[in-house]
Amino acid sequence: MNRTAMRASQKDFENAMNQVKLLKKDPGNEVKLKLYALYKQATEGPCNMPKPGVFDLISKAKWDAWNALGSLPKEAARQNYVDLVSSLSPSLESSSQVEPGTDRKSTGFETLVVTSEDGITKIMFNRPTKKNAINTEMYHEIMRALKAASKDDSIITVLTGNGDYYSSGNDLTNFTDIPPGGVEEKAKNNAVLLREFVGCFIDFPKPLIAVVNGPAVGISVTLLGLFDAVYASDRATFHTPFSHLGQSPEGCSSYTFPKIMSPAKATEMLIFGKKLTAGEACAQGLVTEVFPDSTFQKEVWTRLKAFAKLPPNAVRISKEVIRKREREKLHAVNAEECNVLQGRWLSDECTNAVVNFLSRKSKL
Numbered sequence: 001m002n003r004t005a006m007r008a009s010q011k012d013f014e015n016a017m018n019q020v021k022l023l024k025k026d027p028g029n030e031v032k033l034k035l036y037a038l039y040k041q042a043t044e045g046p047c048n049m050p051k052p053g054v055f056d057l058i059s060k061a062k063w064d065a066w067n068a069l070g071s072l073p074k075e076a077a078r079q080n081y082v083d084l085v086s087s088l089s090p091s092l093e094s095s096s097q098v099e100p101g102t103d104r105k106s107t108g109f110e111t112l113v114v115t116s117e118d119g120i121t122k123i124m125f126n127r128p129t130k131k132n133a134i135n136t137e138m139y140h141e142i143m144r145a146l147k148a149a150s151k152d153d154s155i156i157t158v159l160t161g162n163g164d165y166y167s168s169g170n171d172l173t174n175f176t177d178i179p180p181g182g183v184e185e186k187a188k189n190n191a192v193l194l195r196e197f198v199g200c201f202i203d204f205p206k207p208l209i210a211v212v213n214g215p216a217v218g219i220s221v222t223l224l225g226l227f228d229a230v231y232a233s234d235r236a237t238f239h240t241p242f243s244h245l246g247q248s249p250e251g252c253s254s255y256t257f258p259k260i261m262s263p264a265k266a267t268e269m270l271i272f273g274k275k276l277t278a279g280e281a282c283a284q285g286l287v288t289e290v291f292p293d294s295t296f297q298k299e300v301w302t303r304l305k306a307f308a309k310l311p312p313n314a315v316r317i318s319k320e321v322i323r324k325r326e327r328e329k330l331h332a333v334n335a336e337e338c339n340v341l342q343g344r345w346l347s348d349e350c351t352n353a354v355v356n357f358l359s360r361k362s363k364l
């Protein structure tokens with residue numbers, strides 16, 4: 001279509017402005033200056049600002065670009081703006097698509113949906129009928145997805161849940177398939193797996209963000225202390241009923257939670273199993289921000305897309321600086337928690353709690 005023969009309407013102009021916000025790639029300073037100048041010309045007419053001083057480089061570059069348009073009529077500037085934006089269209093995305101998910105979808109996962117788009121790798125727990133309980137396969141797949149995300153070209157990595165739950169934590173049927181070596185061997189294998197699993201979160205090199213779409217239980221809560229930001233729907237709750245299950249804290253929460261929320265508040269959660277609302281978890285520092293469920297996805301993904309446009313090296317280096325001085329300590333805490341849990345899994349208290357759940361005598 002020959003757009004120059006057309007006259008861009010105010011609506012075309014507004015659409016073009018919205019499309020600019022959704023550019024996948026930075027179009028470069030030259031194009032950005034042109035866009036700025038055309039926008040100013042289209043909305044205010046010829047340059048009407050005093051020339052900035054030579055040391056104010058950015059304002060001066062903008063002024064030069066606008067001033068260079070001379071007396072170009074507003075209508076023509078509007079048309080040129082729309083044409084310029086449309087020439088950038090290969091790097092635009094559909095404006096209706098807010099949440100990443102359609103671009104590169106990784107195959108080979110049974111329990112996850114992993115997608116990569118707009119500089120964001122999204123790892124979505126995908127066992128909605130089991131409230132996204134984490135079974136052995138899922139522990140392995142999450143580790144595989146994190147390792148791939150650490151090497152791909154994304155800037156940030158997001159974990160979220162499919163369905164009404166974020167995750168109901170460890171799949172309690174993990175305790176049922178007993179190997180030839182008996183329950184001791186099972187407990188040992190689980191401790192090895194758990195240590196490796198939590199280790200992947202400690203060592204993850206990019207910002208890790210949790211998009212907590214609904215209730216979170218057990219290990220899906222404790223791990224949040226190792227994330228860099230946690231955004232929650234106001235439907236989400238945070239529950240670590242370890243004592244009820246005859247178990248003890250994991251995911252480095254015995255160290256991170258007292259630091260994040262004070263020792264007494266951590267005790268209420270980790271020992272007494274107090275369930276927090278999203279608002280309470282935010283007040284205690286575990287959650288970064290809470291959103292109304294009706295606008296949660298739209299608001300959070302818009303924000304994440306903006307984060308993912310930040311310079312990748314600066315983002316990665318900053319994450320390393322922040323994590324560096326804690327990494328050794330976190331690995332030591334993880335090792336100790338796994339050791340303690342290995343013993344707990346062999347206890348009558350834990351066995352009874354799991355049997356009660358599996359025979360539906362108890363629920364949280």
Ligand SMILES: CCCCC/C=C/CC(=O)SCCNC(=O)CCNC(=O)[C@H](O)C(C)(C)COP(=O)(O)OP(=O)(O)OC[C@H]1O[C@@H](n2cnc3c(N)ncnc32)[C@H](O)[C@@H]1OP(=O)(O)O
Nearest residue numbers: 129130131133168169170171172190193194218219363364
């Ligand atoms: C390598 C090992 C590492 C171990 C690390 C240790 C981690 C510690 C923890 O994570 S402790 C937390 C463990 N989680 C729980 O105790 C939660 C148990 N689940 C429940 O209490 C409830 O299911 C509920 C409150 C989460 C949801 O209740 P609701 O009534 O809404 O739904 P249902 O109970 O009908 O659940 C639907 C189906 O999902 C199955 N399911 C849910 N959670 C789990 C789970 N954690 N483990 C196994 N299965 C779970 C539930 O059994 C239903 O399945 P069904 O439809 O086939 O009956």
